[in-house]
Amino acid sequence: MNYKPTLADLRALSAIVTHRSFRKAADELALSPSTLSHMMRSLEANMGVRLLNRTTRSVAATEAGERLVTRLTPLFRDFDLALEEVNEFRxxxxxxxxxxxxxxxxxxxxxxxxxxxxxxxxxxxxxxxxxxxxxxxxxxxxxxxxxxxxxxxxxxxxxxxxGDTRFVTVASPAYLAAHPAPQTPDELKTQACIRFRLPSGKLFRWEFEKHGHELAVDVPGVLTLDHVELMAQAAAKGLGIAYVSDRTARPFLESGALVTVLDDWCPAIPxxxxxxxxxxxxxxxxxxxxxxxxxxxxxxx
Missing domain, CATH: 3.40.190.10 (Periplasmic binding protein-like II)
Known part of the structure; x- marks a missing residue:
């Protein structure tokens, strides 16, 4: 095959396969999706092989496209590194x-x-x-x-x-007026807790430590969120107890919207x-x- 794809075409293919989306790849490359689509049709026609499987809603690499991008990835990395090393002479x-x-x-x-x-x-x-x-x-x-x-x-x-940070257990004064404050992490199992869902889909376990004794608690709760600031806001509205970083909790603690519980179970960590x-x-x-x-x-x- 005498045809040699351009670096721009191969970068575009890699971006599409990585994002599995013409739109997201186009955003990264500062191109329109239609321009990107035309580039890929021309690339496939000139190479004589289908590289992408397209539907109205998704795009994915064919076996040939996946193999090509896998081989190109370290080459792109070395290419960028070479440019960076030359750039240092500036x-x-x-x-x-x-x-x-x-x-x-x-x-x-x-x-x-x-x-x-x-x-x-x-x-x-x-x-x-x-x-x-x-x-x-x-x-x-x-x-x-x-x-x-x-x-x-x-x-x-x-x-x-x-500096060091802490994860703290917080609740609103109104919530604590209606529910006795937990004295140990195990007592969280009888409380309304605001849980955090990780990007993987798993629920985050609340981790505590006191005098070398460590506990990880799968807390109950009727409210689950995937954003820590929303957890603090929900706790401030009296919806339950939240477990968030001290940076997230600080403005709510300073305003009095939240107070800490189980302080002696929440040591500083790196x-x-x-x-x-x-x-x-x-x-x-x-x-x-x-x-x-x-x-x-x-x-x-």
Whole structure:
């Protein structure tokens, strides 16, 4: 076959297979879905093989398309790495830094680190993807991730910031006026609890520790949510007891809308970390972001 697809065509195919959607891939590539569809029809015609199975509602790779994208993924990674290494000769960072994080961590970054970073490095763009899933930052094309220290993979380099954190059990004064406050985690089994559903579909277990004694409780409840701030809001309305981070609970505690219970069962734990793989070249933009993050941490910004 003499035909050689362009890099743009192959990148487009990879994006479609990754997202399983023309629309999402088009958004990533800053193209219209119709343009992307035309590119794929031309690619398939020129290669003489079907790469995508399309229906009116979905798109998925054929066996040939899946095999091609699997082989291309490490090549794209090496290609981007090569450009990054050459880019370092410019003397200052440029390009896009992609970080996978959570909403809570993103709020912490937006307080100080992000504004300083973007002001100091005007040629850099920052793409913060807030996601409650624990993703493989390498496989999913991120430069780094941000999670609680305990959730960082052991083979990653971690940069701590923001100090320790706590998960606290909270309820409204009105709820506690009608229900006796639990004295031990086991007593939560008789309470109305506001549960959290993980992206995997599993319910989050509430974890407690006191004097070395650890407990994980599958709490009951008639209300289940998948957003921590909504859990705090629901608790503030008297709908039950919630288990959220102290950062999420703080404004409600300060206003008096919520109070803590089981305080002595909720110790501090290691807080947020930015993490990245240590076995590959660290992009210049990521090194610059880490520098800003450590400066902010050092000065208590």
């Amino acid at each position: 003397g200052h960072p440029s390009g896009t830094l992609r970080i996978n994080t959570s909403e809570i961590a993103a709020r912490v970054l937006l307080d100080a680190a992000v504004p300083i970073f973007l002001t100091r490095y005007p040629d850099m763009s920052l793409d913060l993807v807030t996601d409650n899933r624990l993703v493989d930052v390498v496989a999913d094309g991120f430069d780094a991730g941000i999670r609680l220290r305990e959730a960082v993979p052991l083979d990653m380099i971690a940069v701590e910031f923001g 807080g947020l970390c930015l993490y990245y793989p240590g076995h590959r070249h660290v992009p210049q933009g990521l090194r610059a972001f880490i520098t800003v993050l450590t400066e902010v941490e050092r000065h208590g910004r």
